[in-house]
Amino acid sequence: MQTIQRMFTHLEWANRQLLASLQAAQADEAGKAATLFWHIxxxxxxxxxxxxxxxxxxxxxxxxxxxxxxxxxxxxANSSGYKAWLDALPEAELDRVIDYRSQAGAPFQTSVRDILIHVALHGQYHRGQINTALRAGGFPPAALDYILYSRLLDQV
Incomplete structure (x- = not known):
């Protein structure tokens, strides 16, 4: 459970770092990257x-x-929502399977653990795409690697 919670604190940190990079870029250049950020x-x-x-x-x-x-x-909103949800989640519930429907309405069943891991990894993938777009537009990419975040925690 501790690993998943740490993945989500990294996710929040990475989102905030990337937002700052997008805000520093000119609006015209950051448009497509910001649209992808909205998707995340x-x-x-x-x-x-x-x-x-x-x-x-x-x-x-x-x-x-x-x-x-x-x-x-x-x-x-996402950060406070996930923090509250994870804080209330007993570790035994990680393997509980939930029923849900995709955005198109197709039914699925997936474990809570797999959903949480997916959310953390999905953002990593797209944040890399956004950094590539920033670099292509002449802006510095955000340093978002987990190890950088981990080092920051070790300094606290």
Whole structure:
């Protein structure tokens, strides 16, 4: 459980670091990258909704949206939501299988553990894509590696 909780504190840290990099980039150059960032945050939101036993149908995870203020708000909402959810989750519940529907309505069953690992890894993949876009636009990429985060924790 401790590893999953640490993955989620890294996820929050990485999202905040990337938001700062996107805010530092010019809006025109950051547009596509910000749209991909919105996708990461919406996907995190969708999985949290599903983990709470609610339907996520109708929420668009792919939108042409580059509003960094909205991204900042969603980081806050997702972070507090996952923290509360994980803090209340008994370790024995990690292997519980939940039923949910995809955004298209297809039914699935997946363990809580696999969902949480997916959420953490999904963001890593797309944050790498965003860093590539920032670099291509002439902006410095955000340093987001887990080991960097881990070193910061060790300094506290």
């Amino acid at each position: 945050l919406q996907a995190e939101r969708v999985w949290l909704i599903r983990l709470n036993g609610n339907s996520s149908e109708g929420i668009k995870i792919w939108e042409d949206r580059a509003d960094l203020a909205a991204c900042s708000e969603l980081i806050e």
